[in-house]
Amino acid sequence: MxxxxxxxxxxxxxxxxxxxxxxxxxxxxxxxxxxxxxxxxxxxxxxxxxxxxxxxxxxxxxxxxxxxxxxxxxxxxxxxxxxxxxxxxxxxxxxxxxxxxxxxxxxxxxxxxxxxxxxxxxxxxxxxxxxxxxxxxxxxxxxxxxxxxxxxxxxxxxxxxxxxxxNEEIEIPPYKSIYMDSLLEHQYEEDFSEIKGQTALKRAVEIAAAGGHNLLMLGPPGSGKTMIAKRIPTILPDLSFEESLEVTNIYSISGETSENGLMKKRPFRSPHHTVSRAALAGGGRTSKPGEVSLSHYGVLFLDEMPEFPKSVLEVLRQPMEDGMISVARANNTYTYPAKFMLIGSMNPCPCGFLGDPKHECSCNQGQINKYLSKISGPLLDRMDIQIEVSPVYYEDLNSKNKEESSKEIKERVLNARHIQSNRYKGSNVYTNSQLTSKQVAKYCKIDSDSEALLKIAFDSLGLSARAYNKILKVARTIADLENSENILQKHIAEAIQYRTLDRKYWR
Ligand SMILES: Nc1ncnc2c1ncn2[C@@H]1O[C@H](COP(=O)(O)OP(=O)(O)OP(=O)(O)O)[C@@H](O)[C@H]1O
Ligand SMILES: [Mg+2]
Ligand SMILES: [Zn+2]
Incomplete structure (x- = not known):
């Protein structure tokens, strides 16, 4: 038979x-x-x-x-x-x-x-x-x-x-999950209002969220870097149904789907620095998606970035450019989506206190250089926004001031995202961070004053061509957050400020 x-x-x-x-x-x-x-x-x-x-x-x-x-x-x-x-x-x-x-x-x-x-x-x-x-x-x-x-x-x-x-002895009706848009709204346990002070850092994070930019935070231990990174998903737009389906697809292959079916939260992945290349990129024996794909449409947070082996960090370069990663497996190559916001955190030196007025740094220049050199130039270049985090001040921690909630910040982020999706309608660009250099030339036009400012910065900071484009994209986002159709000089000035860190530390 x-x-x-x-x-x-x-x-x-x-x-x-x-x-x-x-x-x-x-x-x-x-x-x-x-x-x-x-x-x-x-x-x-x-x-x-x-x-x-x-x-x-x-x-x-x-x-x-x-x-x-x-x-x-x-x-x-x-x-x-x-x-x-x-x-x-x-x-x-x-x-x-x-x-x-x-x-x-x-x-x-x-x-x-x-x-x-x-x-x-x-x-x-x-x-x-x-x-x-x-x-x-x-x-x-x-x-x-x-x-x-x-x-x-x-x-x-x-x-x-x-x-x-x-054999038609029993009946089993087809199953339909109850699906409503409102079910996609997710309540988070953490909130921005728990973070005291750190106004400059919060501003940088808001810009990063609004334009989908990568962000590198550099600062002393205990200054709230990890705390703020964990709260980034709370100010990002909710996943759309299609996005949720794409994310769930990836988690389904990894066997990590939640009990309620679709993944509703934006992913937040924080792999430890001992993560292997295969676990980060995907592939290996099981050909499963890696952390870069599990962070698709969400946040990939690398805490203590210089602790990651250089060879592992370099894996990130391809997906950061392409939004996807190719995984070789036997005689096949699979492609998984990998559009994530990369958030990195690090100390300024191995002991963590370099530049801290209240603590003495115990590292010598050789140790500091070795530590910083773990982050390669090309990777650093890909961090659109780089920000130095100051220590938290006692007055801030103790203050009774009410801090802004995630909901309030998210509203501004949504508004800026809305402007971007209208501007890029019909293309496959959703946020400013995704613009190609050709599109930057089209959508990030600046006036002569801004141009002059940018030229000074370019010469004095010795910026790369990639950094130049990143400044324009970040400036576009800052303008969008203000509902400003044109990029103004002050937007350029703020964006340049987010590119000065590498000149200060990595020289
Ligand atoms: N701005 C802040 N407001 C309120 N609490 C804070 C703030 N910054 C730090 N804390 C407290 O300090 C703890 C340590 O912060 P966190 O782990 O985020 O620091 P970090 O910058 O990541 O430090 P490390 O460099 O050691 O990783 C937090 O769990 C929180 O309780
Ligand atoms: Mg930390
Ligand atoms: Zn030190």
């Missing part, structure tokens, strides 16, 4: 349909899987055999051959358990009905339970795009998959339920 069952495997973020052909023939009993299956799929044999038996069905005593087509496609992932089991049950007539138009996704446990798989959302989206009408998924994946329209999502708990459903 021969049966054919539809399955789906991921290649990066895209799903490809795989046909599972099961042949039962007389001959020496055995169970073979052919067609470029990886070890995880070969292990499926044992889970399939046990789950069929433990669900009370007879496991065929025949020669079983499973062929996974197309043969040239590398098949990975535990979601192949279920289609293989369905193939066996269908070839042995335990499943009686036609199942040609259904796709099956699910891992099996030995007792016949259908268990959660990673990457269910991108699989389901791809199937919908291939016009598959119905997909069987594990119950635990139903919230993330239930947001997708135009395909019936049938969540199933056990193999027994599935057989009964396919």
């Amino acid at each position: 021969l049966s054919k069952v539809k399955a789906c495997v991921l290649q990066g973020l895209e799903g490809c349909i795989v046909e599972v052909e099961t042949d039962l023939s007389s001959g020496l009993p055995g169970f073979n899987i052919v067609g470029l299956a990886d070890t995880a799929i070969k292990e499926a044999k044992e889970r399939v055999r046990s789950s069929i038996k433990n669900s009370g069905y007879r496991f065929p005593v025949s020669k079983i051959t499973i062929n996974l087509a197309p043969a040239n496609l590398k098949k990975e992932g535990s979601q192949m358990d279920l289609p293989i089991a369905v193939g066996v049950l269908s070839a042995s007539k335990i499943i009686k009905n036609q199942i040609d138009d259904i796709c099956f996704i699910g891992e099996l446990s030995l007792d016949g339970k259908i268990t959660k798989v990673d990457g269910a959302l991108p699989l389901v989206i791809s199937l919908r795009n291939f016009n598959v009408r119905k997909v069987i998924i594990p119950i635990e994946n139903k919230e993330e998959c239930g947001v997708i329209d135009n395909i019936d999502i049938i969540p199933v708990d056990t193999l027994i339920d599935l057989v009964d459903y396919l």
